[in-house]
Amino acid sequence: MWKSPRALGLAVRSILQGAAQVNLGILEINRLRHKRSGGRVPLIPSLYLSGVRYQEEPKGWALEHFDTIPVILTRTWGDCDDLAPWRVAELRFTKEDPGANVAVKWKQLTESKKLYHVVVRRSNGQIEDPSRVLGMGRNQKVLAAHAGL
Numbered sequence: 001m002w003k004s005p006r007a008l009g010l011a012v013r014s015i016l017q018g019a020a021q022v023n024l025g026i027l028e029i030n031r032l033r034h035k036r037s038g039g040r041v042p043l044i045p046s047l048y049l050s051g052v053r054y055q056e057e058p059k060g061w062a063l064e065h066f067d068t069i070p071v072i073l074t075r076t077w078g079d080c081d082d083l084a085p086w087r088v089a090e091l092r093f094t095k096e097d098p099g100a101n102v103a104v105k106w107k108q109l110t111e112s113k114k115l116y117h118v119v120v121r122r123s124n125g126q127i128e129d130p131s132r133v134l135g136m137g138r139n140q141k142v143l144a145a146h147a148g149l
Helices: 005-036 069-075 080-093 140-147
Strands: 101-108 114-121
Touching: 005 069, 005 080, 005 101, 069 080, 080 101, 080 114
Parallel strands: none
Antiparallel strands: 101 114
């Protein structure tokens, strides 16, 4: 079943949509805790101001990880399937783009191997790539200017 690119793509997209929903819940809970604590519980920073950077998962990890905001913040790095769901949740949470969603792009490496990359699809169809903004394949000085840091 997983040999079909379509089946794998649907499964990965469902997992990523679930991660975005979990992250949205985390942001909502954080806002409530912040308010109830009188500001003693800090608000989760926006992705681009959080200090988090793009980093590939270690080659030694046996399985792919789809991590949520608390894990990413603790580690201070994430890969594309961590960063895009965070950004989607943030866009929905702030109502900047309630229709934002994850999108999976595929690249054929060899006849039997494909590489996927996760990005944000804005409701107007525009693609935003948090991994590129946070350092994937880019000079760190250019990155900081683009991210507004």
